[in-house]
Amino acid sequence: MNVAEKPVIAPDSLIGQRIQKKDAPEKAAGKTRYIQDMVVPGMLHAKILRSSRVHARIKSIDTSAAKALPGVHVVLTAADVPDQQPIGVARDHLPLKGERVRSQRDEIAAVAADSEEIAEAALKLIRVEYEDLPVIATPEDAIKPGAPLIHPAPLDADGRPQALPPKTPIAFAGKADNIAMRFDYTHGDIAQAEAESDVVVEDTFQLHYVTHCCMGVSGVIAEFDASGNLLMYSNTQVPFLHKREFAEYLNIDPSRVRIIQPPIGGGFGSKLDIYPFEVICIFLARAAKRPVKMVFTREEEFLASPTRQPVLLTLRSGCKKDGTLTFRQVHTLHDNGAYTSWGATTPFVMMQTFSSLYRVPACDYHTTVVYTNNPYAGSFRGYGNLQATFAIEQHMDMLAEKIGMDPLDFRLMNAQDAGEVTGQGMTFKSCGFKECLTTAAERSEYRKKHADNLANRDAPGPVKRGIGIASMLHVGGGAKIYPSDGCGTILKLDDFANVTLITGASEIGQGSETVLSQLVCEELGLPISAVTVVNNDTAITPWDVGVHASRTTFIAGNSAIGAARKAKAKILAAAAKKHGCDEVELDLRGGFVIRADSGEPLVELARLMRNLHFSDKAELVMTTFYYEPPSVHQDKAFKGDVSAAYAWAAQVVEVEVDTDTGIVKMTKVTGTHDVGRVLNRLGLEGQIEGGVVMGQGYALTENLIVENGITRNPNFRDYKLVTAPEIPEMDITFVESMDGEGPQGAKGVGEAPAICIAAAAANAIYNATGVRIFALPFTPEAVYRALRGAAPKPHWQAWKPE
Amino acid sequence: MTAIERYAAPQNLDEALGILQQGEVTILAGGTDLMPQTKAGRIAFKPTLMNIGRIAGLKGVTLDGEHLRIGALTTISELLRDPLVAQHAAVLAEACDHFASDQIRNAGTLGGNINNASPAGDTLVPLIVLDAEVELASKPNGSVATRRMPLAEFFTGPGRTKRAANELLTAVRIPLPKPGHVARFYKFGTRPALDISTISIGIAGIKRDGALTDTRVAFGAVAPTPVRAPRTEAALEGRRLDAAAIEAAADAARDEVNPIDDVRASAWYRKELIHNMTRRMLDHVAHA
């Protein structure tokens, strides 16, 4: 166990306060300059021609008329960039498609012109001849024997597969089946655990497409200087990984790539991979020898930015009569779409939930990720955990009902405690799971309402009330996926005791600038206004792996604290020397060096800084720190303590179901989160509220409708984000488990709040109506059909794979 | 995109009708349908774009004898706030309360909603059950001619009406309600604001001794145009609104409509909604 003592909080401490986000005034005033607002002298505007077919061979592309249009500078097709390299996790994706298109979003040509309008007009002049190929619209079809291949191997002149060197990327070598990836994990003896079970349930769950809907759509500006160095203004969440990868695609030294991030209008995981548009924009800039800007339209954002991973999931769960869980067996089919991005790797997170949310002696997890002609999924806040939790938390209720146990008691009985090591090797240091469950249940009067609703199910009137609970486990101390999961900080104080905090951690709206400033100020005894954060330029900031895995507060926070403590040590040493005392007798508070015991101010910090600077020794206070969390990489069997801390939550959802229409109204969400420690209460509440609404959208309204590979609703009219009047009442509370490794005891929480909502909503609808729905989303028509018994249960023969 | 060759902003009706008479004119009111539709390439501008927004005579709500007269340029926001509308055509204001968002309501006009002729246009169903007429003006041979037509007969298909190219819709006229008049509107959208109707229902009539007479029932978004529902009306006309009558009317409604499947809903679900919500509305009328 590694749990810290919760210190007595000094009255002037910033920890736990409600601190306004540093960038809030600019954003509220409309003054923030996003990439959309940026103008680089001499820049051209770019547009991409996308496929008008879902799956086809490209017979010819004629760009002559587009090239002839006045104002057009460059038109590129695959033929113009013979050096292009495949992108993506599986290296199966060429940015410009020359021979074959595999999905509606596929890029065929790109234009850079004097204006967006001219570029748009030029696209209309490009003629493409296609020869349609059979469309694979479902993952089930993709794995049928004899299914057409999405990435067939190229043939030589005699029609034989070309001989290619080993390790040739899939984009060139093809793939002999439609299976993009597999994941297999096991602990314990499933057969024995099943034999010991009194009750076993098996169901198939179906999770749909949703997408991030960032207010700031994708965009990039690329330019080369006279020496061939690449500068990109980019919305990426992972600037340092991109720097390296772009260099690889361009075959240049990574030091020659510089990425500057203008303020980012939301990420949620969507800006975690490299996409064709970015590479294409670089190609255009290279060819035009001018800066080139490319910003998506909203429709394009719907069509060509990634989705959340859709999943077909069969789950078997067992328990004993006394309420002990015995085993879980999971098989999922992931629709990979035509190319592989991070969505394919969501099993990393999904299996954690199955193996480790509750104590389960045996767990068997399998995922098959298959190519289809659908859109491809990327990473999205929660990273597979919404999908896994949807299944597992419904089964918890179903098992409890079968053995006649209260669903809350059943959860408490199997919930993890601090000190536990799971079958997957996760070690729970701080763990407030049970307290989350009991707190959320008590505050929402879960037990009473659950019983009352059951009793009222058959009362007259079309509207039924329901309450449901779900819980979650997610990484809260980074995730060691890359060789390093660290973050660097450079910190300097000026002559007036103002701090510049140079951090590798990107701000994507989550509030990292504010919380990092707060942590630094807490060490140095300064007001939050004394800190300027520099965090958006790879030429300046030290390395960070990127914004993902709910890691920034934890990792970058520890890094910032490390740098601040070094600065503090320097300052106190200098003050001690000057005032002839021991540095342990001193502290920093309220902009002064003070005596630690009496609080008596000794010298103003700004004055001390000037004394240091303009003395004979002429010193400035500048420090650096690199924090690497004490987590480990998983082994090949997916075992290992991958995060330095784990976050927990329980959420209770209350609904009203109108049985005449199927409308589910979410009336209240009671959520309790183990956040380790509350740092910025305002920022934390904002994260939770936003996450709850995102979870609500996933559960009830959002649905990217993809039919035969075609996205039917690429607009906000028919893709329904939750609007303000639909947002439920929220009661959010925090459990402070004081993580021993966390910054001031805190753990990551960015992804957590979205995870439970759909699962809890499913349980609430069941509580209200007695109807269990296994497929998302719970749109009115879907719910109405289920209530009328007119919705077929999702089905998949997962247990008898060929 | 078609090039607009001429932009006209006439100050009065006479001038506007003169421009219309010359032909090849696109009429612009609030632009909340026109702009998205032209941008998406679904309709093309004609060479002349005529903004009718400055014609004072097309604005405002007045009493005209036994009729309420609503100028074509009256915005959705104005309908929501207007005391005469509240008094004589409250169901129209109710529909406006489910219409788009404040920004769109401030710009969008009644004339635009009618002429856009969407089967899901939210003012159409309440206007139809209120027996509204449209007033059309033109200037065929130098002088202004006006004709009137029941709104229920005005629509010929999605985006199509009986308005001739040289005509401007000037106003809507609604007979003042008789004693005992009741009217209800229901819009099914999946959210409280900013939603296109999946279906909508209007019911009106004179309620006396627990029965409806002069019954009007109309549905939106279940056919190429908003439609009246004669068989549902017949099932209700003069019958006491008891459970059996209500169920019979709801059944008739479901059988009478012939909706389509689209991204918003399936035909089956639309029919179910028509049934269930007609029943619910009639329950409310019966118990009011």
Ligand SMILES: Cc1cc2nc3c(=O)[nH]c(=O)nc-3n(C[C@H](O)[C@H](O)[C@H](O)COP(=O)(O)OP(=O)(O)OC[C@H]3O[C@@H](n4cnc5c(N)ncnc54)[C@H](O)[C@@H]3O)c2cc1C
């Ligand atoms: C975000 C959004 C949400 C919306 N939500 C709703 C909704 O909830 N319910 C709903 O019903 N509609 C909705 N609409 C559609 C639209 O706002 C309404 O139909 C509105 O009433 C149109 O009025 P307008 O003045 O803007 O029309 P315009 O766009 O100016 O015109 C519409 C059409 O009518 C013609 N026209 C306009 N006035 C006249 C006239 N006096 N005589 C002859 N022809 C004329 C125009 O030439 C054009 O063809 C929405 C639109 C948007 C953009």
